[in-house]
Amino acid sequence: MQDATDFRVTVTGAGPWQVDTELLVIPLFENEPLQIRDLNEATGGEIGRALASGAVKGKPFEIFVTPTQGTAWRARRVALIGAGPEREFTSDRARKMATAAAIAARQQRVIRLAYVHRGGGDAAVFGQAVAEGFMLATFNPGAYKTEDRDFVPARSMEFVTEGAVDGPVAQAVERGRLLGACSNLSRTLCNEPGGSLPPRVFAERAGEIAASGGAQVEILDDQRIAELGMALLLGVARGSHEKPRLVVMRHEPNDAPPSPVLGLVGKGITFDTGGISLKPADGMEQMKHDMTGGASVAAAMRAIGLLGAPIRVVGVIPAAENMPGGEAIRPGDVLRGASGKTVEVINTDAEGRLILGDALWYARQLGATHLVDVATLTGAIVVALGKLTTGLFGTPPGWVDVVREVAERAGDRAWPMPVFEEYKEQLKSEIADIANVGGRPAGAITAALFLKEFAGGLPWVHLDIAGTAWAEEAKPFMPKGPTGVAVRTLAELAFTSDRWTF
Numbered sequence: 001m002q003d004a005t006d007f008r009v010t011v012t013g014a015g016p017w018q019v020d021t022e023l024l025v026i027p028l029f030e031n032e033p034l035q036i037r038d039l040n041e042a043t044g045g046e047i048g049r050a051l052a053s054g055a056v057k058g059k060p061f062e063i064f065v066t067p068t069q070g071t072a073w074r075a076r077r078v079a080l081i082g083a084g085p086e087r088e089f090t091s092d093r094a095r096k097m098a099t100a101a102a103i104a105a106r107q108q109r110v111i112r113l114a115y116v117h118r119g120g121g122d123a124a125v126f127g128q129a130v131a132e133g134f135m136l137a138t139f140n141p142g143a144y145k146t147e148d149r150d151f152v153p154a155r156s157m158e159f160v161t162e163g164a165v166d167g168p169v170a171q172a173v174e175r176g177r178l179l180g181a182c183s184n185l186s187r188t189l190c191n192e193p194g195g196s197l198p199p200r201v202f203a204e205r206a207g208e209i210a211a212s213g214g215a216q217v218e219i220l221d222d223q224r225i226a227e228l229g230m231a232l233l234l235g236v237a238r239g240s241h242e243k244p245r246l247v248v249m250r251h252e253p254n255d256a257p258p259s260p261v262l263g264l265v266g267k268g269i270t271f272d273t274g275g276i277s278l279k280p281a282d283g284m285e286q287m288k289h290d291m292t293g294g295a296s297v298a299a300a301m302r303a304i305g306l307l308g309a310p311i312r313v314v315g316v317i318p319a320a321e322n323m324p325g326g327e328a329i330r331p332g333d334v335l336r337g338a339s340g341k342t343v344e345v346i347n348t349d350a351e352g353r354l355i356l357g358d359a360l361w362y363a364r365q366l367g368a369t370h371l372v373d374v375a376t377l378t379g380a381i382v383v384a385l386g387k388l389t390t391g392l393f394g395t396p397p398g399w400v401d402v403v404r405e406v407a408e409r410a411g412d413r414a415w416p417m418p419v420f421e422e423y424k425e426q427l428k429s430e431i432a433d434i435a436n437v438g439g440r441p442a443g444a445i446t447a448a449l450f451l452k453e454f455a456g457g458l459p460w461v462h463l464d465i466a467g468t469a470w471a472e473e474a475k476p477f478m479p480k481g482p483t484g485v486a487v488r489t490l491a492e493l494a495f496t497s498d499r500w501t502f
């Protein structure tokens with residue numbers, strides 16, 4: 001099991017000039033007259049010249065590196081990293097700055113860096129975010145490159161903050177290290193090609209990740225899935241030679257109350273060809289990441305276990321491959337899922353909602369009282385919200401608000417979308433209880449309404465991560481590829497049950 005014990009994140013209360021490191025990262029706010037002790041002298045006047053000439057202005061993620069001279073400062077090099085306007089400075093900005101700085105450090109073969117906390121925010125909150133950001137930079141998206149001398153991730157980061165470096169800050173930084181590492185475990189799975197990660201293998205890997213945090217894990221095979229009556233999951237899997245799996249993970253601390261029970265459900269389509277309703281060839285390779293929701297649930301379960309969440313949590317991942325084989329389901333076929341509802345499959349490419357229907361039902365059977373599902377569910381959410389924002393659906397509004405706030409803090413931006421019942425008209429079937437597609441208008445909403453039918457009236461949130469799971473453009477703080485979306489949100493959510501009053 002890949003772990004992050006190689007990476008160290010520590011805290012120091014020393015002054016920046018006292019920190020012995022290869023690269024000292026200092027946030028620079030827009031239009032600030034940077035005055036840190038004798039920093040300018042320590043860099044032979046380079047910092048002053050760069051600021052005066054406008055070579056660095058403090059624009060977000062802009063970076064300026066210069067060596068130090070003499071002995072007044074112990075760091076070998078100093079990096080100013082743009083932090084934007086100080087009044088807009090948030091822990092999310094700091095997280096991204098830490099990633100950007102660590103990626104830049106990696107390109108210069110720097111393996112030890114330190115980050116100076118500036119801007120006056122809560123040191124624990126910022127320390128956690130910076131540790132997360134640093135860990136995110138250690139992810140290698142080129143796992144299969146044979147000549148990968150380029151990739152030597154930074155190994156350690158010291159969080160430099162004035163004043164008391166007491167328990168809370170050190171704990172927060174360790175929490176951030178773990179959460180960043182768990183995000184990367186999800187990214188590693190998402191990056192894996194469909195051919196090397198069929199449902200059987202995906203289920204094993206996901207189960208190992210959750211078990212490594214202490215969760216009890218059970219992997220149900222196709223026979224058990226059939227016994228439970230999960231014809232929606234079996235139906236989607238039918239076109240593939242690879243059998244489906246259902247990963248069931250339980251976090252049950254001894255002293256946890258009987259309720260609430262958080263139920264996390266993640267879509268685990270290991271490859272989505274669309275099935276008989278075949279997708280166009282262009283970009284289909286991206287559909288290897290259609291198991292991101294499941295990977296994020298597994299990685300969150302590990303974090304939940306290691307961080308010792310005080311409540312019971314069950315995780316359910318339905319895993320299948322959506323292929324157009326001779327035994328595949330056809331448009332027009334009717335399936336009766338485990339909940340008893342019948343579904344007319346109008347489009348076999350709307351497979352995520354089918355497998356999630358059975359999985360949501362099962363999470364309820366396992367005693368979940370509060371549900372969150374995560375899925376790369378619709379192209380429509382990408383049209384609506386683009387690549388930066390996860391679609392947030394659910395009911396009641398109080399539960400949606402809790403998840404939204406947690407997501408914001410965790411650096412997973414999510415925005416509420418409506419689930420007005422009137423849209424359900426579009427899901428009417430002539431032959432069955434419900435159809436699996438509702439046409440192009442409001443495509444992400446009708447998908448959510450389909451899932452809602454399986455949530456049994458429980459507080460339920462659906463995160464549509466089709467746009468946010470995979471970065472198509474490299475940013476200073478995020479290379480192209482899997483983003484690890486939702487891992488930190490799901491993990492942190494398990495620590496907020498005192499606020500679940502609505």
Ligand code: BES
Binds near residue numbers: 272437
């Ligand atoms: N996995 C896709 C959604 C998706 C699209 C994920 C883009 C990531 C990036 C999903 O199974 C799908 O095919 N959805 C269809 C639904 C349609 C047939 C109603 C879609 O969005 O086109």
Ligand code: MN
Binds near residue numbers: 348349352
């Ligand atoms: Mn699909």
Ligand code: ZN
Binds near residue numbers: 269349
């Ligand atoms: Zn899909």
